[in-house]
Amino acid sequence: MSGKxxxxxxxxxxxxxxETAAGADTWLDAITWDERGLVPxxxxxxxxxxxxxxxxxxxxxxxxxxxxxxxxxxxxxxQRLWRKGEESGHRQRLREVRVDCDADVILxxxxxxxxxxxxxxxxxCFFRRLEDGRWVDIDPVLKPASEIYAK
Amino acid sequence: MSGKxxxxxxxxxxxxxxETAAGADTWLDAITWDERGLVPxxxxxxxxxxxxxxxxxxxxxxxxxxxxxxxxxxxxxxQRLWRKGEESGHRQRLREVRVDCDADVILxxxxxxxxxxxxxxxxxCFFRRLEDGRWVDIDPVLKPASEIYAK
Numbered sequence: 001m002s003g004k005x006x007x008x009x010x011x012x013x014x015x016x017x018x019e020t021a022a023g024a025d026t027w028l029d030a031i032t033w034d035e036r037g038l039v040p041x042x043x044x045x046x047x048x049x050x051x052x053x054x055x056x057x058x059x060x061x062x063x064x065x066x067x068x069x070x071x072x073x074x075x076x077x078x079q080r081l082w083r084k085g086e087e088s089g090h091r092q093r094l095r096e097v098r099v100d101c102d103a104d105v106i107l108x109x110x111x112x113x114x115x116x117x118x119x120x121x122x123x124x125c126f127f128r129r130l131e132d133g134r135w136v137d138i139d140p141v142l143k144p145a146s147e148i149y150a151k
Numbered sequence: 152m153s154g155k156x157x158x159x160x161x162x163x164x165x166x167x168x169x170e171t172a173a174g175a176d177t178w179l180d181a182i183t184w185d186e187r188g189l190v191p192x193x194x195x196x197x198x199x200x201x202x203x204x205x206x207x208x209x210x211x212x213x214x215x216x217x218x219x220x221x222x223x224x225x226x227x228x229x230q231r232l233w234r235k236g237e238e239s240g241h242r243q244r245l246r247e248v249r250v251d252c253d254a255d256v257i258l259x260x261x262x263x264x265x266x267x268x269x270x271x272x273x274x275x276c277f278f279r280r281l282e283d284g285r286w287v288d289i290d291p292v293l294k295p296a297s298e299i300y301a302k
Contacts, residue, residue: 027284040191040256042202049200051193054256066281098285101269102274105191105205107277118252125251126258130217133178135250 006098032104041106042119043071043084045124046095052117053125055082062097063081069094071108088148090114114143121145153262163199180211192257194222194235194268197246204276206233208257213248220245222259239299241265241277265294272296 032086033039037059043052050103055073057065064072071092073083085091099106118125120141127139170254186249188210194203206224208216211277212232215223222243226233243261250257271292278290 011189025284027281027286030286042193042205049202051195051200051202051258053252054191054193085168098277099279099281100205101271101273101278102276103279105276107202120252122252125253125256126249127252130178130248130250133176135178135181148293151156 003044006110010150026062028063029058030100030103031100031106033059034104038074038076039104039106040072041073041108042109043092044109044110045112045117046109047111050124051126052092052110052112052123055074055084062106065094065108073109088114088116088119090116090148092117116142116148119148121148171258176214181254182210182213182250182257183209183253185255189225189227190255190257192224192251192259194243194259194261194263196263196268197260198262201275202277203243203261203263203274206235206258213257213287216245216259217248222261237266239265240271241267241299267293267299270296270299272299 002120013037031039033129038056040054041055041057041062044050045052056076057072058074059115061072061074064081073084073085092108094108094110096109097106098109114121117123118127120127121143122139122141124139127137128135129138182190185265188280189207192208192213193205195201195202207227208223211296212223212225212261215232222235222245224233233260242264244264245259245261247260248257264275268274269278271278272294273290273292275290278288279286280289281287
């Protein structure tokens, strides 16, 4: 997380990363995983910069994302790896991975397959805007969820 | 958070919001606050769509943000409201507030005063990119932190 106010824990943990450790996954040790071993991950559309969604990642999810080039998250409700698009086909092809100053938030720049990131069938999950004290749906459903998830 | 996998809790909580309640702050009840009463908030630069930072908000922070038109977060380390820019002057003027499908992530579209959101003096906090298994600083320091926070 960001800002001077919240840097103490993040900086400490990052500095404590084993810089002398060998192996290809040392970069994972630089992440400030929370008490559950998770960090929030933002998926941002690479060519528009629009924010698509936020989900969680554990170490295995981030490693698989980088190795496969497809976004993989950790589903807290199912307690298992969630390969984005595994049911819908709406995968996210990885373009770039960034981490913030406190190393506790991941930013993925991706190409969104099908142009639909949200399970509601919309381009992205942030389709509700606050207007005069009410949340208003402002983005269209591009494909009904019943079609996306039909068996 | 996003995706079909993680909707159960979010949808349930949103549906349980007191739709019949009177008062101007009913929209706050639609948010799925976590067990600490917090949600992550992304600040996105309105005119470039670049992601500036992620911080946390509680109910009071989000309410003050909307009422004042300036981003206010909850500092977990200091356990108090953090009026972004209160020390640095790098305030964030609110353009738009969005919430995601599960109502557990807030997206603020803002104008970043001074063009610097990060306490390191960079435009944004996501200045490290993963390159060949290493985190590499790729964005310049626009103003040294010692100048930003000089008393």
